[in-house]
Amino acid sequence: MFPPNLVQAAGFHYRTVLITPTAEQEEAYRQKIGNDSAKIPVHMFEISGQYKENSNITGLVVFSIVFGIVIGMMKDQGKILLQFFTAMSEAVMHLTRIVIWLSPVGVCFLIAAKILELKSFSVLLGQLGMYFVTVMLGIMLHGFVVLVLIYMVIVRELPFRYIANISQPLATAFGTSSSSAALPLTIAALEEKNGVDPRVARFVLPIGATINMDGTALYEAVAAIFIAQVRGVSLGIGSIIAISITATAASIGAAGIPQAGLVTMVMVLDTVGLPAEDVSLIIAIDWLLDRFRTTINVLGDSLGAGIVNHLSKHELAKIPPATDMMPAKADMGENGIEATAM
Numbered sequence: 008m009f010p011p012n013l014v015q016a017a018g019f020h021y022r023t024v025l026i027t028p029t030a031e032q033e034e035a036y037r038q039k040i041g042n043d044s045a046k047i048p049v050h051m052f053e054i055s056g057q058y059k060e061n062s063n064i065t066g067l068v069v070f071s072i073v074f075g076i077v078i079g080m081m082k083d084q085g086k087i088l089l090q091f092f093t094a095m096s097e098a099v100m101h102l103t104r105i106v107i108w109l110s111p112v113g114v115c116f117l118i119a120a121k122i123l124e125l126k127s128f129s130v131l132l133g134q135l136g137m138y139f140v141t142v143m144l145g146i147m148l149h150g151f152v153v154l155v156l157i158y159m160v161i162v163r164e165l166p167f168r169y170i171a172n173i174s175q176p177l178a179t180a181f182g183t184s185s186s187s188a189a190l191p192l193t194i195a196a197l198e199e200k201n202g203v204d205p206r207v208a209r210f211v212l213p214i215g216a217t218i219n220m221d222g223t224a225l226y227e228a229v230a231a232i233f234i235a236q237v238r239g240v241s242l243g244i245g246s247i248i249a250i251s252i253t254a255t256a257a258s259i260g261a262a263g264i265p266q267a268g269l270v271t272m273v274m275v276l277d278t279v280g281l282p283a284e285d286v287s288l289i290i291a292i293d294w295l296l297d298r299f300r301t302t303i304n305v306l307g308d309s310l311g312a313g314i315v316n317h318l319s320k321h322e323l324a325k326i327p328p329a330t331d332m333m334p335a336k337a338d339m340g341e342n343g344i345e346a347t348a349m
């Protein structure tokens with residue numbers, strides 16, 4: 008949340024790493040406890056840190072919030088910065104609109120390339136069929152029943168038009184397997200087609216794309232249970248609850264990039280004492296499941312933003328009008344830029 012270097016945060020994020028003990032350390036440990044086959048338990052591994060490629064979105068969001076508050080406090084003095092960032096944001100939205108037009112072609116080729124890489128799709132489904140079906144059923148149930156019901160109960164509206172309006176970001180999420188790649192399209196669709204206030208969309212969606220991953224959490228739990236069953240590990244109710252909790256935490260830790268969930272699943276496997284290498288059991292089908300879970304992740308973020316928008320309607324109406332803070336469509340018209348030009 009607090010990046011030491013902002014420029015670095017745009018391209019790298021920090022993560023803790025466990026240092027695997029050397030053979031000598033293992034040997035010393037065995038002698039110490041007097042057991043020839045003992046291994047140093049994971050909780051005794053040393054912990055260190057490492058910077059990995061991929062931006063630190065949470066850090067950037069936290070900085071932006073604080074910076075935004077400070078600019079607001081500066082009143083007239085801060086106006087120039089406000090205008091700069093508003094213009095920058097609009098420029099990116101215009102760029103996004105161009106990409107929106109190209110995305111169906113891009114998505115089509117991305118999927119075609121993946122299918123051509125496969126040797127035999129039916130053999131793959133035969134081996135991992137029930138696992139695939141379970142994850143798919145869970146994802147569909149969550150996306151089209153649970154999320155829809157939550158939206159209906161809180162907003163008191165059917166969400167089908169709302170969902171139809173975000174079909175393009177959903178297709179992009181499916182095509183790219185990345186919530187972050189779909190993010191600009193999600194923001195554009197929510198603001199322009201679903202009328203979500205930019206202050207809500209631009210705050211909720213970047214956070215959602217990074218930490219709210221319903222599809223990933225669901226898949227990680229199913230995958231860990233599947234692997235445990237393949238390995239013959241029996242799971243009691245306690246282990247299943249532990250898996251659910253770690254799967255949720257692991258999904259929060261996963262970045263919005265392709266197959267990030269597969270990496271953080273090591274954490275879930277560890278809770279039930281399974282080795283990290285066991286992810287290889289599900290790796291073959293992961294590229295496909297990743298597309299579905301990413302789509303549900305983006306759907307969850309979008310419906311969440313719609314709910315926040317509904318719940319904050321009155322508060323938003325009281326804060327200075329959006330046009331004062333960020334030129335939405337009305338201002339853009341004045342500047343001669345048509346919001347619907349593309």
Ligand code: ASP
Pocket residue numbers: 184185186187220222223261262263264265266267268269297300301304
């Ligand atoms: N690809 C997913 C996303 O971007 C993350 C994952 O489950 O691997 O939302």
